[in-house]
Amino acid sequence: MESKGKKILIADDEPDILEIIQYNLSKEGYDVVTAKDGDEAVGKAKMARPDLIILDIMMPKKNGVEVCEILRAQPAFKETLILFLTALSDEGSHVRGLETGADDYVTKPISPKVLISRVNALFRRVNKEPEEKVLKIENLSIDPAKFEVMVDGKDVTLAKKEFELLYLLASRPGRVFLRNEILNQVWGNEVIVGDRTIDVHIRKIRQKLGLDCITTVKGVGYKFNL
Amino acid sequence: MESKGKKILIADDEPDILEIIQYNLSKEGYDVVTAKDGDEAVGKAKMARPDLIILDIMMPKKNGVEVCEILRAQPAFKETLILFLTALSDEGSHVRGLETGADDYVTKPISPKVLISRVNALFRRVNKEPEEKVLKIENLSIDPAKFEVMVDGKDVTLAKKEFELLYLLASRPGRVFLRNEILNQVWGNEVIVGDRTIDVHIRKIRQKLGLDCITTVKGVGYKFNL
DNA sequence: TTTATGTATTAACAAATTGTGAACTGATCC
DNA sequence: GGATCAGTTCACAATTTGTTAATACATAAA
Numbered sequence: 001m002e003s004k005g006k007k008i009l010i011a012d013d014e015p016d017i018l019e020i021i022q023y024n025l026s027k028e029g030y031d032v033v034t035a036k037d038g039d040e041a042v043g044k045a046k047m048a049r050p051d052l053i054i055l056d057i058m059m060p061k062k063n064g065v066e067v068c069e070i071l072r073a074q075p076a077f078k079e080t081l082i083l084f085l086t087a088l089s090d091e092g093s094h095v096r097g098l099e100t101g102a103d104d105y106v107t108k109p110i111s112p113k114v115l116i117s118r119v120n121a122l123f124r125r126v127n128k129e130p131e132e133k134v135l136k137i138e139n140l141s142i143d144p145a146k147f148e149v150m151v152d153g154k155d156v157t158l159a160k161k162e163f164e165l166l167y168l169l170a171s172r173p174g175r176v177f178l179r180n181e182i183l184n185q186v187w188g189n190e191v192i193v194g195d196r197t198i199d200v201h202i203r204k205i206r207q208k209l210g211l212d213c214i215t216t217v218k219g220v221g222y223k224f225n226l
Numbered sequence: 227m228e229s230k231g232k233k234i235l236i237a238d239d240e241p242d243i244l245e246i247i248q249y250n251l252s253k254e255g256y257d258v259v260t261a262k263d264g265d266e267a268v269g270k271a272k273m274a275r276p277d278l279i280i281l282d283i284m285m286p287k288k289n290g291v292e293v294c295e296i297l298r299a300q301p302a303f304k305e306t307l308i309l310f311l312t313a314l315s316d317e318g319s320h321v322r323g324l325e326t327g328a329d330d331y332v333t334k335p336i337s338p339k340v341l342i343s344r345v346n347a348l349f350r351r352v353n354k355e356p357e358e359k360v361l362k363i364e365n366l367s368i369d370p371a372k373f374e375v376m377v378d379g380k381d382v383t384l385a386k387k388e389f390e391l392l393y394l395l396a397s398r399p400g401r402v403f404l405r406n407e408i409l410n411q412v413w414g415n416e417v418i419v420g421d422r423t424i425d426v427h428i429r430k431i432r433q434k435l436g437l438d439c440i441t442t443v444k445g446v447g448y449k450f451n452l
Numbered sequence: 453t454t455t456a457t458g459t460a461t462t463a464a465c466a467a468a469t470t471g472t473g474a475a476c477t478g479a480t481c482c
Numbered sequence: 483g484g485a486t487c488a489g490t491t492c493a494c495a496a497t498t499t500g501t502t503a504a505t506a507c508a509t510a511a512a
Contacts, residue, residue, distance in 0.1 A: 091337045098343040103351055104330075105344075111317045117324040118331075125329055125351065147402040147443050159499055160445040197501055199459060218458060218509080385488050420491055425470060427489085444469060444498060 006123060007031045009050035011041035011067065013059045021054065024112040025119065038062025042070055045077065052122060057086040057093065065100055072101040081122050135170050138226045140211065142170055156208050161186060166205050169214060169224035178221040232349060233257045235276035237267035237293065239285045250338040251345065264288025268296055271303065278348065283312040283319065291326055298327040304414055307348050361396050364452045366437065368396055377435055387412060388431050395440060395450035404447040
């Protein structure tokens with residue numbers, strides 16, 4: 001399935017469960033990050049900035065409730081969706097979990113379909129959008145949210161494909177992108193276009209930016225360099 | 227407990243359950259309305275305009291899923307919280323319930339404390355909606371409370387959809403809103419309108435405002451810019 | 453120097469997207 | 483009933499974007 005642009009962090013110490021959930025949510029179109037204990041969960045949450053965090057409660061290092069409290073105490077995670085997925089089915093844990101600020105509390109075992117339904121329901125209600133990050137390299141700035149490219153503070157107007165192509169290259173400066181990779185990322189797997197198409201777009205970007213920021217690697221591809 | 231100013235409609239055909247839930251939610255500070263079958267639920271929902279509807283699934287006249295579908299089809303109930311409280315614990319019912327547009331699905335028996343926690347959790351998430359504030363950008367001012375737009379201190383009359391569209395764009399100046407996002411935010415997820423509808427409204431806004439404040443980003447969407 | 457390979461450039465063409473005026477549908481209000 | 487208005491759709495024009503093909507250029511190997 002096509003990506004929904006939503007990132008989910010799953011924290012559980014049982015590799016099997018982790019894998020099952022990851023597989024199913026990925027198939028549903030979510031981007032998934034995993035953690036196998038409480039400390040890793042906190043760390044990865046800060047790194048990956050997920051839209052939803054699925055937490056087991058009984059985990060090594062820090063338990064799920066502690067993770068939830070730590071994150072909820074930070075402004076950055078006040079709005080993040082949190083779902084407890086745990087074997088603890090007693091009333092006390094359930095109430096405590098929700099009162100810690102979680103948005104849902106689900107007990108194991110649970111069928112993947114049901115879990116996906118609940119995850120979808122959470123997103124449906126919140127409709128939280130992923131925050132794409134602004135790339136800034138030297139005097140060049142690329143803002144995907146605004147669809148805006150600036151050189152020396154001056155606005156440059158790029159067409160859609162041009163923008164996507166530049167964003168791809170600039171997202172990993174120095175890395176060479178094969179022509180095939182570029183085609184897959186910007187044009188998509190199904191679309192078939194000729195080889196020269198990429199060149200033409202590259203040329204337009206160079207032209208519009210007025211910068212020598214895209215290097216040709218003959219016989220290989222292109223890379224971004226400033 | 228003092229009233230929370232939130233109204234909850236509970237529909238269940240078992241008087242005992244109805245009473246227990248009503249008692250507990252009232253004690254928690256919610257205003258409670260009850261219905262004992264599907265038809266009554268629909269009727270009372272329209273009358274009372276509750277913030278949350280708790281639906282049993284197996285009820286006389288109309289079952290809970292039908293009630294949910296009927297209500298969700300109406301714009302007035304698109305945002306209303308709906309929670310299924312049912313004895314049906316099988317995977318199919320669970321998934322179907324959530325896909326009908328419910329926000330939570332809970333199986334009986336359930337302890338009052340847990341139910342209250344889940345209800346609180348639902349309201350906690352929904353109340354975080356950003357308050358609608360007056361937007362002021364340059365010589366343009368948009369007041370969602372008064373439904374009023376002013377340019378250079380002069381009143382401009384916009385229709386509802388026009389206003390909502392402008393408010394959406396202006397709420398995050400510079401950010402590009404995809405056509406899909408606009409449809410979801412202004413028209414709602416279920417409504418289907420033609421491609422040109424957005425354009426026409428955009429044009430009317432541009433026309434009425436007499437400002438060049440909405441930029442077209444071809445192939446992507448629109449953004450507000452002053 | 454020639455040849456082979458791969459890229460740059462350009463113009464022309466095809467495709468996609470948006471702008472616009474007119475017309476249609478319901479609601480609502482004299 | 484008639485008038486008005488919001489909301490929508492449609493047909494078509496205007497515009498922009500994407501692609502190709504032809505040619506020129508650059509580089510390295512033979």
